[in-house]
Amino acid sequence: MKGLRLCPVIGMLVPLTGCMVGPNYQKPPVPVTPAFKEPPPDSFKESDEWKKSHPDAAALRGKWWEIFGDPQLNALEEQVTVSNQDLKMAEARFRQARTMVRYNRAAEFPTIGVDPNIQSLRYSPNEPYFPANVGSGARSGFTLPFDISYEVDLWGRIRRTVTSAGEEAQAVAADLETAALSLHAELAVDYFELRSADAQQRLLDATVDQYADMVQLTKDLLNGGAAPESDLVQAQTQLDTARVQDTDIGVMRAQYEHAIAILIGKPPAEFALAASPLKLAPPVIPVGVPSQLLERRPDIAASERRVGEANEGIGIARAAYFPSLVLSATGGLEGNSIVNWFAWPSRFWAVGPTTLETIFDGGRRRATSEGARANYDATVANYRETTLVAFQEVEDSLAALRILEHEALQQREAVAEAERGVEIFTNRYQAGVDPYLQVVSAETIALLNERNEVDISRRRMDASVLLIKGLGGGWDVSKLPQISSMR
Numbered sequence: 059m060k061g062l063r064l065c066p067v068i069g070m071l072v073p074l075t076g077c078m079v080g081p082n083y084q085k086p087p088v089p090v091t092p093a094f095k096e097p098p099p100d101s102f103k104e105s106d107e108w109k110k111s112h113p114d115a116a117a118l119r120g121k122w123w124e125i126f127g128d129p130q131l132n133a134l135e136e137q138v139t140v141s142n143q144d145l146k147m148a149e150a151r152f153r154q155a156r157t158m159v160r161y162n163r164a165a166e167f168p169t170i171g172v173d174p175n176i177q178s179l180r181y182s183p184n185e186p187y188f189p190a191n192v193g194s195g196a197r198s199g200f201t202l203p204f205d206i207s208y209e210v211d212l213w214g215r216i217r218r219t220v221t222s223a224g225e226e227a228q229a230v231a232a233d234l235e236t237a238a239l240s241l242h243a244e245l246a247v248d249y250f251e252l253r254s255a256d257a258q259q260r261l262l263d264a265t266v267d268q269y270a271d272m273v274q275l276t277k278d279l280l281n282g283g284a285a286p287e288s289d290l291v292q293a294q295t296q297l298d299t300a301r302v303q304d305t306d307i308g309v310m311r312a313q314y315e316h317a318i319a320i321l322i323g324k325p326p327a328e329f330a331l332a333a334s335p336l337k338l339a340p341p342v343i344p345v346g347v348p349s350q351l352l353e354r355r356p357d358i359a360a361s362e363r364r365v366g367e368a369n370e371g372i373g374i375a376r377a378a379y380f381p382s383l384v385l386s387a388t389g390g391l392e393g394n395s396i397v398n399w400f401a402w403p404s405r406f407w408a409v410g411p412t413t414l415e416t417i418f419d420g421g422r423r424r425a426t427s428e429g430a431r432a433n434y435d436a437t438v439a440n441y442r443e444t445t446l447v448a449f450q451e452v453e454d455s456l457a458a459l460r461i462l463e464h465e466a467l468q469q470r471e472a473v474a475e476a477e478r479g480v481e482i483f484t485n486r487y488q489a490g491v492d493p494y495l496q497v498v499s500a501e502t503i504a505l506l507n508e509r510n511e512v513d514i515s516r517r518r519m520d521a522s523v524l525l526i527k528g529l530g531g532g533w534d535v536s537k538l539p540q541i542s543s544m545r
Contacts, residue, residue: 066109068105070270076374077212077213077214078213078214078217078218079213079214079373079376079377079379079380080214080218080369080370080372080373080374080375080376080377081369081372081373083365083366083369083370085365085366086365086438086441086442088352088441088442088446089347089445089446090348090349090352090445091449092348093347093348093349094345094348094452094453095453095458096448096453096456096457096460097458097460097461098345098456098459098460099340099459099463100460100463101340101342101463102342102343102344107318116193118353120136120531120532121532122242122526122531123135123242123246125341125343125425125526126246126338126341126519126522127212127338127341128249128338130249130331131246131249132410134245134249134318134321134322135242135245135246137322137323138242138245138321138322139238139242140295141322141323141324142241142321142322142323143323144237144241145234145237145238145241147459148233148234148237148238149234151230151233151234152227152231152233152234155226155227155229155230155231156202156227156539156544157224158223158226158227159220159223159224159227159541159544160544161223161225162216162219162220162222162223162523163220164222165209165216165219165224166211166216166217166220167208168206168208168385169206169207169208170204170205170206171202171204171205172202172204172205172450173201173203173205174201174202174203175199175201176199176200176201177199177365178199178201180256186227192499194288199392199394200391200392200393200394200395200396200399201390201391201392202390202391202392202399203388203389203390203392203446204388204389204390205386205387205388206386206387206388207385207386208384208385208386209383209384209385210382210383210384210385212380212381212382212383213376213377213380214235214373214377215373215374215378215382217325218370218373219370219374219379221366221541222367222370222371222374222543224459224544225363225364225366225370225541226363226364226367227539227541227544228363228538228539228541229359229361229363229364229367230358230360230536231361231539232288232356232359232360232363233356233357233360233516233537235356235533236356236357236360239356239473239527239530239531239533240527241321242531243523243526243527244321245318245321245322245440246288246522246523247520247524248314248317248318248321249314249318250336250338250516250519250520250523251310251314251319251516251520252311252314252315252331253292253309253334253335253336254336254512254513254515254516254519255307255311255314256311256333256334256335256336257310257335257336257337257512257515257516258307258512259304259307259308259333259336261332261505261508261509261512262300262303262304262307263304265300265304265415265505265508266297266300266301266304268392268501269293269296269297269300270297272293272296272297272484272497272501273294275293275488276289276290276293276494277290277457279488284490285494288494289493289494291499292498293494296498296501296502298441300505311332315329315330315331318331320410326400336512336516336519337517338519339518340459340463340518340519340521340522341522343522343525343526343529345452345456345525345529346529348449348452351445351448351449351452351529351530352412352445353534353535354529354530354532354533354534354535355444355448355528355529355530356530356533357444357448358441358444358445358448359535359538361437361440361441361444361445362441364437364440364441364539365434365437365438365441367437368430368433368434368436368437368438369434371430371433371434372427372430372431372434374430375423375426375427375429375430376427378416378423378426378427379423379427380415381413381414381415382413382414382415383411383412383413383414383526384411384412384413384414385410385411385412386409386410386411386412387408387410388405388407388408388409389406389408389411390404390405390406390407391404391405391406391407391408392404403455450526450529451524451528452528452529454524454528455521455522455524455525455528456525458518458524459518459521459522459525462514462517462518462521463518465514466511466514466518469507469510469511469514472507472510473504473507473511475507476500476503476504476507476508477504479500479503479504480497480500480501480504481495482500483497483499483500484497484500
């Protein structure tokens with residue numbers, strides 16, 4: 059009956075779980091400007107799609123690579139999603155983090171255990187402090203105990219631990235999205251690099267054919283006495299140099315093809331891409347305003363969630379200063395034979411609360427609390443630095459796209475003029491007006507400009523991918539799993 063009298067006391071203690079010590083979480087402020095410093099390329103501002111979507115960036119969605127309109131790229135990106143091993147590792151880490159939420163939440167419930175045992179005992183007659191006749195016989199014990207233990211979360215330590223685990227799981231989920239975004243962007247860059255190599259290969263193949271024709275022309279002129287042998291040497295040297303450059307492109311192309319194979323989860327020996335020169339133009343990418351990056355970048359979301367986790371750590375460290383209350387109960391059946399083991403008189407029980415408080419720990423709790431605050435300050439600094447880096451990446455990509463667009467127009471003019479120069483000096487050489495050295499110089503300049511035009515196209519496509527990556531690839535924080543759904 060005395061144990062039953064404790065029940066009202068326990069019932070009054072349980073509502074105290076509403077108390078929580080430690081600071082409430084508030085998202086730290088970060089420096090944000092109303093607009094990006096770098097303006098977008100003129101082609102963006104002139105696009106109807108830009109005008110409709112700006113500043114909401116509604117065009118970017120999960121499968122952002124489809125904005126480039128390349129079916130081959132789309133197919134490869136889908137393979138990254140299902141076959142990339144780095145993504146599988148990141149997904150496994152998220153599942154592991156999610157289980158820690160359930161693990162910590164288990165502390166919110168009582169722990170119930172049972173320890174049945176059957177034993178036969180005989181005391182030694184020579185055991186000290188007992189009369190000799192005590193150990194002269196044997197006895198049997200049949201016990202079926204049930205133990206219940208429950209820690210009352212008076213100061214919010216358990217709840218903060220659960221919340222902390224949930225925030226870490228959200229951060230790991232954002233890490234998974236960051237990994238996916240990075241891997242998809244890496245594949246897109248490698249793909250455009252490979253297609254650029256195909257364009258360089260086609261250009262050099264055509265150049266080799268053109269130079270071979272010039273060698274034959276020079277031989278004909280030499281045989282007719284209209285050109286010196288030095289012209290043939292120059293023409294042949296120029297042809298051999300172009301062949302070397304043409305062959306060397308194969309090294310770069312092979313490396314990018316191998317890199318793509320690994321990204322889609324295949325050994326390089328099982329993967330090949332047919333040659334197809336780069337012909338795409340950078341798509342229009344609505345940018346929005348800097349404040350949107352705080353919601354659209356998964357790496358920023360991960361950093362912010364870890365700030366929240368560190369804030370919970372301060373509360374957990376603070377709760378260690380206060381006493382803990384554990385409610386425990388033991389009950390069961392105990393007999394000295396199998397006959398009376400389950401009889402009603404064989405019942406036993408014990409119930410009562412236990413309060414634990416550390417009086418002196420040599421400064422351990424204070425050091426833990428100070429360490430938790432220092433960790434919080436570090437996560438805030440990391441959060442702000444991650445945000446600043448995100449702004450820089452978008453600004454860099456915007457500047458690159460704008461400048462490269464202007465540079466591409468200039469380069470197009472330079473290529474046209476260089477091709478015109480080749481035509482002029484070739485005609486003058488055939489007419490005997492200029493030496494062959496003028497033709498070599500003109501063709502060298504033309505090839506350099508044509509290769510540079512291909513390279514600028516490649517850099518524009520890479521900058522487009524990096525801008526999309528910098529903007530978060532269409533992701534936003536609403537896609538983070540909720541802590542309640544992980545419990």
